[in-house]
Amino acid sequence: MSTSFEQLQIAQTYLDKLQELGIGEPTPIQAEGIPVLLQGKDAIIQSQTGTGKTLAYLLPALERIDPTQKQLQVMIIVPTRELGMQIMQEIEKLTSGGPIRSQSLIGGAAVARQIEKLRLHPHIVVGTPGRLLELMKVRKLTLHHVKMGIVDEVDQVFELGSMQDVEAVLKGMLRTSQMVFVSATIPQSTEQAAGRWLKDPVIIKINPSQRTAETLEHHYVVCQEREKIDTLRRLVRMIKPTSAIVFINVTDDIAQVVGKLQYVGLSVEALYGEASKQDRAKVMGNFREGKFQLLLATDVAARGLDIEGVTHVFHLDVATNAEYYLHRVGRTGRMGREGTSISIVTSRELFIIEKFEKQLGITIEPKAMYEGRLVDPAQDRSAATMRSRREAARPSAAPSRSGSTGAREAAAPASAVRVSAVAPDARGQQAAAPAKPAAQGKTAAAGKAVSKAQRERDRKSKGAPRWLKEKQQNKEE
Template identity: 75%
Template sequence: MGFSEVNTSFEQLLVEQSYVHKLHAMGIAEPTPIQEEAIPALLQGKDAIIQSQTGTGKTLAYLLPALQKIDLQQKQLQVLVLVPTRELGMQIMQQIELLTQGSALRAQSLIGGAAVARQVEKLKLHPHIAVGTPGRILELMKMRKLTLHHLKMTVVDEVDQVFELGSMNEVEAVLKGTLRSSQTVFVSATIPASIEQTALKWMKEPVILKINPSQRTAETLEHCYFVCDERDKIDTLRRLVRLINPASAIVFINATADIAEVVGKLQYVGLSVEALYGEAGKTERAKVMAHFRDRKFQLLLATDIAARGLDIEGVTHVFHLDPAINAEYYLHRVGRTGRMGRKGTAVSIVTPKELFILEKFEKQLGITIAPKAMYEGRIVDPDHNRSAAAMRSRRQGARPSGGVAPARGGPAASARDAAVPAAGTVRISAAAPGARGARSAAAAAKPAARINAAAGGKGASPAARKAERERDRKSKGAPRWLKAKQQGKEE
């Protein structure tokens, strides 16, 4: 075996044996590339900016070094992790509990929305590590119930989202409360240049760790889209879920105000779905997440903020009922599946007018979002050229020029087109004599009667002329385009 084939182990990264045993119990045997880079750097006490795709193990990349820095004999807070949402905070707390089960290490959640009095009471137990939202941490500092003077490490997870939610000033106020000797770490899948500049204000010669920055999404992810009218999006999602039957999937929408209406519509059409509301109470949100992890329902309907950073095992599909507002949001959405080398599928349900958004994502993220269609209970490729950009250009090229409809036929003509009779053709059914045969013959004769009547009535029966006058009377209020269409058919 060559040296290049030897895999790095957690022991080689100087992770303590007690944590290695816990990792093995969690089914984690080898470090991921970002863990190989980050763990040694953080153990050396370096400030760091950690950027890697979603689902590559960034949480453990900073948690393992952070936990090893804690001195259990001291009764002070030594590690602080700042997060944008309650769900991400609780997820990190679960990781900490799994890694420290049976030890004397104390951890506490300090999330906004929970009762302050209860958190203050629990702080009297002197936690070694806390996970919290910037607003609540700052509130406790102002109440003089929390001091950061003994912190050895401060981590800002999903740093771009924390700053985007308007918490930049709060984060900076928190960082001011730490000692200059404290280690600072910023973590996210997407770290814009502006955040790197901000980081430099609070860091001492930081190492910038980026794993495959050009590869923005996991290689195990498949991206595809289905086109429909806006009014058909719910039904398209219903049909896709019935067809694919994912074990567990997340459905994303953009507007929080619409979430109750959408979940009601999805439940009405028979889908097993619950919603993760941003404004819902702590208990309700925790209950929804617990039930989703336990597979008590199939689809979790969520907004981008609510599901940011969530790591839920077994999520095989992500559906975009609304397209993401930008490429970074798309990146974080699809990162909920295809994690840690597993396969995943991202499905966008878009209108023709929204296709340009997918084209933009393709260019910015260097991915192919393939057009798909549902046909006879299967998902099929509508065309060999699979990119959204190619589909859009073909659609534009197929638009009629100067009001002339594109000609049917040619090698691409479908069997359905071939089955449609040419204008002016009269089909006579070969049905057996009787009522059905008579109806078929009468229906076939109608176009001929109309043509005769329109030609001045030559050879037209009185009944046909009367029918023509009646049709003219009924179409008086019709729009011009409809009259022209009817006249064209008759001619």
């Protein structure tokens, strides 16, 4: 029996907003998480990416706000600016035209402007740990009235070297405040940290064994390291994705990779970590509007992003661990939509793919490009074999690439025999094929011997400098 938002006791104001947004029924994580949070209990919410976790905590958080009070009542901590802006957009959709005020407090924006907006007394803020702590130290932000604190992508927040900042921010809240930790992956270290801040938390996990969406397809393509850029180009030209994200591991390489991809004709822009808030917002806005095809990003930059229309994720660099792979592929196949993940790997990186399969309980299928399609490598090999057989059977008018005089002499009589065997005589009758000259067999045998000796010399001189090869050739002549 399906559950409706009405049954979850959501206020009519938000029911109307959900209807306007085209959101009909709650997802499993929303149906299970919303009642727990509405009761004011601490919780750990874990569910695969793209299942609606943001709405699962936003609706109860907004329900707890008293708009008649001027104090800050809900705080959401995020690891990145992009995720913060994305959550702010969801809040604005749900609260537009209403009395609830919201504000983002993320790094990269002007502090003075944020301080000025704090004078409007927002009811809910979304911020990064460093900026929140900075405003607390100058006493422009107080958390004494916060009823509910939420840490989204909690494992990433703790891993980004901001553990001390997060703890300092959480200490500014009352012990009676409700705390919620949210992520698609909750490692053991995060659970241990949660034990310090959460009081008897309710652990909500939906299909923990199903780590990725069932609508996702996982593939990998093998090539040499120097061919990765061209392999990506060929894949994009072949698949023609409307919108896709390309992941790399090293931030320092991102400008160089963008240049290479643009040089080969791909429509791509990058999400730079050191770029200003305005530049990053512009890139994300243009990507959402479809002004370019590929978004190049690192794991941190794209963490938690929900971009409608992303059909493919390409791993130009294989993910450093299974958790990063999980969050990467979660950028597509969201909310029941289909999606495809393609890892571009070398033969030495195949063990990483096998490790991901075991750790995540998924199958990552090998693929090859053949005649404009992604096919099984076995099918590609059989096709290549058939091509080589057809080429071998096709008569060649050109002389042998070896350049052997004996080979050319041996080929000439055979060609003459084939032609004369079907050539008509002067009276229109087919003439009999002339007998094979007795010396022809000897000539062919001599030609084979010369060709074999030439091949042996070529093999021995392989890798020799050009001047030495030319000297040897002149000596033979």
